[in-house]
Every structure is written in structure tokens, then in C-alpha cells.
Amino acid sequence: MKRPERWNALLELLGRDGRIEVEEAAAELTVSAATIRRDLDELAQQQMLTRTRGGAVAHNLSYDLPLRYKTARRASEKQRIGAAVARMVEHGAVVGLNGGTTTTEIARAIATRGELSDSVGGGPAVTVVTNALNIAHELAVRPHIKIVLTGGVARPQSFELMGPLATGVLDQVSLDLAILGVDALDPERGAAAHHEGEAGINHLMADRAARVVVAADSSKLGRRAFARICALEAIEVLVTDTDATEEAIAPYAEAGVRVIRA
Template sequence: MEKTERLNAILDLLAAQGQVLVEDIVSQLEVSPATARRDLDALAAQRLLTRTRGGARMDAVAYDLPSRYARDDQAAQKQAIAQAASALVPKGAVIGLCGGTTSTAIAHALGMRRDLMETSSKPTLTVVTNAINIAAQLVVRPNIRVMVTGGVVNPRSYELVGPYTDTILQRVALDLAFVGVNGLDPEVGPTINDEAEAAVNALMSRRASQTYVVADSSKIGARSFATLSGFNFSNLITDSGITAEEKAAFEAAGTKVIVAGA
């Protein structure tokens, strides 16, 4: 296993367990104790973890996300959606990822794809995002180029919003964009709790050749405060919790529905 893969694997162990011991790395990654310690020191130098006696723990800056990221009742559904979304992304593509728990799951799925970890003279993927947690998650993948929009951070969601965000997005062209929402209705379309985040999501959608709304089935039928102005909603990735009637209503409105895991 190459160093980049080892570092990614150690971060995944930390994300799952909160802490890791040198002996865990030795047994799970089949490396020597000296290699395990050097890898932990390298990640500590990047401030991606905090070294402890015999191992490491999560770094608070890198991993202390809002509670909605840490405790998610729809986590299994979002993982299925993330895998379906990742399968749509070809190597070398330029994609947009707005913030939110489902988009974060997509970032994780992309970061674990072996074809995107292969050594290359060019980026295997370019990700444009307004979510600083997604940027931090992907920046440790050296073959993935990450572009972060400017803007003001919304502390509730870790998303950048405002005119600086708009300025950057207006200068990029995306192959694909994945947009998370708080509510989804076949008549009203996708809606967001925060009007500033809705404006960013709409602009990112318009900058992409193809945009997919990603929403677990608990969001269907719900309506939030702000619509995505100027966005033609035509693709949805959801989970198997969507009913036949709901799927038919979206398709009748002209939306292609991809049911993850079906």
C-alpha cells in the first residue's frame, strides 16, 4: 500500500473510531510500527489529527462538525445516494458540491474511489465547493484538485455564502453538480432553509452541464423557505423510501428519478 493510500486509510479509521493506536494501524494496514508512527506524524504536521501516546485522536478543527453531521437518522440512505452519485462521475471531471450531509457523503465516496487515487500528472477529479468541511475532507487526496469559493461562513452548515461566492462561481464551468436540499416537492421543486444557501445552490446548478438534486426520501413532500431561483430541476437521486406515487409525480413533472440501491 502506497503512502497516500495509507494516510487516507488512517483518516478513515479516525473518522469511524475517533482515535487510533499504532498497533491498530500495524494490524489493519500490515505495516511496521515505525511506518505507522511516521504516517501519524505526517498527518499531525498537516493538523489533521492530534498525536497521543501510542496513537492519535481526531483533530477538533478538522472533524468537529455541527451536530447534524455527527448524528444523522438517514445515514444509510445517504450512503446509498452517495454511491449512486459517485458512479455518475467520470475520471477527470469537474464537479460542484454544495454543502450538507448528503453532499458530504458524496465527497467521502469520491475520496475512497481507487481510480481517483491513482498517480497522475493531472488531477483525477476537480471539485468546486462552497463547503469548508468538504474541502477539508478532500484536500488530503493529492490527486483531487479542490477549489473553494469565497464568501462568509454560515456556522450552522459550514457553507460559504454571499457575493464573493457568486463571483467565483460565475467564473467556473462544471460538468456535473450535486445539490442537497431541505425539502422537495414535485410542484414547488427543491427548497432550502436558508435563502443565501439557496442562492448559491441555484447558481452552482446553473454553472453545470448537468445537475442532480440529492435528497433522501424523508425530504420528499416537505417544503422549506427558499426556492432555487432560475434552476430547471430535471434530475433527482433519492433512496428506496420514495413511494411509487411520489416517483410518478416527479416523472410527470419532467424529472428523471434515480433510486439508489434499486
């Protein structure tokens, strides 16, 4: 187990219990206590927690989220989804991307797509509008991609920008294509997210776009989440992975959504 995963695990433990003990964590992660100490020291240096004798405690009233520090679960599925979605982006398009691990993979796929590289007339090959800090940060150095970031407040422990400042910026743009990674997709309720602020931004993005593509790995299908993003009718294409069963995707296809399994 490498360092970032271990940090992630430690922060997860800490988010759950509010505190951590060195020996306990060492046993849990099957590493030596010295390593845990080092990790805790570094995380304390980063102000992620406060060291105590024998362990550490959460810094503030600890946030509920386990904090996906740098997670990569279902990585290969998401990469395939990313490649499939990236293929739908044509040259010169203005695409909106929301935050999440899936959309991050999509962004990478768009960035490394060779066909988009030969831009005509010096203009950007593709314009990406996003509220995801990590996506913007990753794509910023590519000469052929124009990055537009919504402003707003960074959601704690995450990389998404939210709030009135963000919606204010989105009011002023139009998109050819909105690509939304969602937390849940239900045939009746449509797409939804866990966080209402996020959902609001995503809804606005879908509203501003001529076409809407939803990316959701198979585990998201049929699930419901708290905050609604948009109805099924607003979705033109759903991209999921090959683990999705026929029965799982049938309702969406019947509702007129084009379903792609990557």
C-alpha cells in the same frame, strides 16, 4: 451515548432554552452530573457557551439552529445515495457540491472511488467545486482530487460559505455537473432550501453547470421550504433512497426527471 452526541444534545438543549442546568441535563441524558460538568467545561473552553453555577447559558443571543455538530441520522441511506451519485462522476469531470450531510457522504464516496484513482497525465482525476468547508477539509489531502472552494462568510454553526464573496467566485467557474443536496423537493415548486443565502448559492451553482443532479433522501420529497433553488425542469437526475414510494417519485418521473433509488 458517546461524547460528540452528548455535546450535540447539550447544545441542542441550550439552543432551545438558552440555558442548561447540570442536574437536569444529567437526568435527561442519563449520565452523572460529573460528566455533564466536564462536558460543559470543555464546551466553555471552546467558547460555545458560558458556565454558570449549576449549569450554563448560551453564549450570545443564541442561534435558532440546533447546530448539527456532528450528526449522522439516516446514515446508511445517505451512504447509499452517496455511492450512487459518485458513480455518475466520470474521470476528469468538474463537479459542484453544496453543503449538507448528504453531500458530505457523496464527497466521501467520490473520494474513495477506486476507478478514479488512476489519473492520466498527472492531472486531477476529478475537480470538486464546493462552498462546504467540511467537504473541502476532508478532501484536501487526496492527491487525485482538485479542490476549489468558493470564498465567503461561514454561516454560523454550519459549514457553508455564503455571501457576495462566494457568488463572485462562482461567477468565474463552469461546471460539468452540479450535485445539490436540498432541504425540500416539490413537484410544482422544484427544489428549495431553508436558508435564502444557501439557496442563492445553490441556484448559481445549478446555473453554472451543464447537468444538475439533486440528492434528497425520501423524507425531503414532497416537502416545501422557504427559499427556492431551481425549478424541476432544470433537474436532470434525482437520487433518493429506497424508502421513497412509487407515488412519491411518480410526479418527478413524469416531469422528465430521471429518478434513481439507491
